[in-house]
Amino acid sequence: MTSPATPDSALTNNSHEAEKTHILDLFAGPGGLDVAAHFLGLESIGIEWDANACETRYSAGLPTIHADVRTMRTERFDELPDGINVLAGGPPCQTFSVAGSGAGRRALTDVERFIKRLVARKESSEKIDKELDDLGDPRTALVLEPLRWVMAAIDNGKPYKAIILEQVPAVLPVWHAYREVLESGRLPSGVKYRAECRVLHTEEYGVPQTRRRAVLIARLAEHGQVSLPGKTHKMFTRPKGETAATLDDAIREEAEHAERARARRKEPWVSMGKALQKSSKERGRSEPYVVVSNYGSGGDPKNRGRRTSDQPAFTVTGKISRNVVETPDGRPLPRFTIPESGILQTFPPNFPWRGRDQAQQVGNAVPPRFGIHLLAAALGLEEARVAEALGKMNEWPQVSGEERERLRKIGCGEKGKCPHKPPHPPVDPLQG
Structure with missing residues (x-):
């Protein structure tokens, strides 16, 4: 490339x-x-x-x-x-x-x-x-x-x-x-x-x-x-009975019925399991798993949404590292890494995440x-x-x-590390 x-x-x-x-x-x-x-x-x-x-x-x-x-x-x-x-x-x-x-x-x-x-x-x-x-x-x-x-x-x-x-x-x-x-x-x-x-x-x-x-x-x-x-x-249709993890998930229900008719000729949505199994080089997640979202739950475990590996992920936010990953029978699995979180955002698996707050960056x-x-x-x-x-x-x-x-x-304007506050150097990154 x-x-x-x-x-x-x-x-x-x-x-x-x-x-x-x-x-x-x-x-x-x-x-x-x-x-x-x-x-x-x-x-x-x-x-x-x-x-x-x-x-x-x-x-x-x-x-x-x-x-x-x-x-x-x-x-x-x-x-x-x-x-x-x-x-x-x-x-x-x-x-x-x-x-x-x-x-x-x-x-x-x-x-x-x-x-x-x-x-x-x-x-x-x-x-x-x-x-x-x-x-x-x-x-x-x-x-x-x-x-x-x-x-x-x-x-x-x-x-x-x-x-x-x-x-x-x-x-x-x-x-x-x-x-x-x-x-x-x-x-x-x-x-x-x-x-x-x-x-x-x-x-x-x-x-x-x-x-x-x-x-x-x-x-x-x-x-x-x-x-x-x-x-x-x-469009992903949330299974009947699944608790909405976010307001976004709840709002999407309004458009789903009309969308089903329009979507018959489209490709199936991509599951997080397929994306990570195909792209993750550092850890192949080949076995089925469940993701328990901490987003939008207000800290109440009863309100936490659940998605299986054969479904798309919840919205990837800066709190994705808080999501629990486990087997279908409840056995803990490693949580999503930064490269895996990036893959769910469709960044290449080897994209070079650097600096602090990488989950927030993703x-x-x-x-x-x-x-x-x-x-x-x-x-x-x-x-x-x-x-x-x-x-x-x-x-x-x-x-x-x-x-x-x-x-x-x-x-x-600096070598080695970018300063915390934006500096004022001459700018021409494409020609310099």
């Missing part, structure tokens, strides 16, 4: 959209969307605040700027490499998540109102920032950063040709508000996009877990219609297989290109120590 920092020239596509693609991944985490871009043969660069995730990215050979997304936009926008024309991002979801404090969910109406105020440009950014901070959790305001980047790119004369955003399902109303302004012609210079947004189920794209994400895909209006990725696998990531489908839909890539990319996902290329240090030196 080629180095992750270099597009795979063996991948071919007739679409000029793909050949000129250079992706900027905001809130990039350990690299889910960037891994997807690599397998599709596309260039990408990520902006990430967390030093631990940066260490993973450098070890994987992924170009990275260790910085605060807001600081990059307001103070360092001109340091970004030339040619960036696709924006992607998944803003931190803690305040919107069912598992979080809920400040963001309570502020959804306010956030939608702020979107209109940002686009109107009748008030200073400082005034809007102050009011956003007063919502109760400063992370809530980060969900507006992608829109601000869209406007900054237009002001710079280089609007993004495509936009891909994903978040927890509770953020869907925000994406609907995004869609309205993107299509309205009220953006600077009258730039218009075509956009679609909806909650998607990752197991319907071959990811061996039931994870629901609110997705928005947009494309410049002159590039034609845009659509969300077509489903490739069936849980925060976009599943790369899902990312491939999102990027392909946004850019209009051919099915053959997607199939080729999916076929390469079982191995990640080795990255030399020299390359890791080069990326770290450029991305955060």
